[in-house]
Ligand SMILES: Nc1nc2c(ncn2[C@@H]2O[C@H](COP(=O)(O)OP(=O)(O)OP(=O)(O)O)[C@@H](O)[C@H]2O)c(=O)[nH]1
């Protein structure tokens with residue numbers, strides 16, 4: 208059941224970070240987050256330090272899951288772009304390569320047009336990064352005896368709960 | 371689908387609490403939330419109706435500690451148990467690493483338990499998961515009620531493969547952490563198998 212397991216190494220992260228840091232600058236955005244479709248945060252950039260990123264990731268994934276469910280009902284495969292407009296801040300959410308969610312938060316220092324344009328480019332780059340990660344996983348680099356988990360003992364697991 | 375992050379040395383696992391409406395899934399998470407240290411838990415999110423029935427999901431992130439230098443995080447979700455929320459249940463199940471099936475011990479809820487277990491099997495199969503292979507723990511909840519069915523009967527109906535199971539009364543916390551520990555253990559064992 209782990210055929211879609213996500214394993215990321217340092218170099219993958221650096222690539223993701225580079226793309227989204229550039230996106231924040233180019234789009235004049237406040238912040239940018241990369242979230243896995245299952246609700247786990249993969250990367251963040253920008254000036255939004257201190258916000259609850261775990262909740263953000265889980266709710267974004269829920270939101271995308273719900274709208275993709277809606278899309279199927281009306282006969283679309285997905286609604287890949289979502290835009291939520293607020294009083295001050297706006298949220299631009301895109302689905303990349305069917306598996307990664309790119310969230311951009313911006314205010315009136317930027318515009319929807321600019322964000323959309325920059326997201327398109329960054330999305331393409333992220334798609335390539337995740338294709339590579341997937342390729343590595345398919346070749347069996349992921350998991351394998353190199354992981355620390357092959358040696359987990361029952362004691363390790365019990366210790367987790369001794370807190 | 372667990373997420374292993376070698377950069378920040380973290381491992382994230384998704385655990386879903388499943389079961390019929392009103393069986394006590396949300397109560398499990400609320401109890402866990404109320405009894406864990408602030409540094410261990412994140413914010414609990416409940417997307418619920420005005421009558422406190424789960425509408426989409428409850429979410430509780432827990433950072434339990436380290437295993438072999440990796441921070442171990444569990445993301446706990448509940449599904450909405452009411453029958454007509456099936457589309458939402460399917461969405462929540464995506465990428466699941468382990469399931470807690472919360473059964474309602476009341477005799478009159480036995481059919482609802484069976485129906486929900488069947489629904490779990492179907493929804494997992496739709497994603498290519500096999501109920502017999504997914505880490506699964508069964509919780510017989512509401513043991514405190516006078517109309518609770520005998521345990522053997524519940525086991526016979528809901529736990530034919532003798533998965534780990536626990537008696538519980540989630541409102542007072544009985545069996546709640548035992549269940550959580552057990553599913554965490556099953557998930558990590560599963561991960562270990564994969565590491566071979
Ligand atoms: N007596 C008793 N009541 C319980 C127990 N666990 C939960 N309840 C009660 O059962 C009711 C429903 O509990 P919830 O946790 O909201 O149920 P749920 O499974 O999340 O229900 P849905 O969100 O509709 O799927 C609440 O009033 C709880 O207080 C228990 O062990 N014993």
Ligand SMILES: [Mg+2]
Nearest residue numbers: 395396423424
């Ligand atoms: Mg609930």
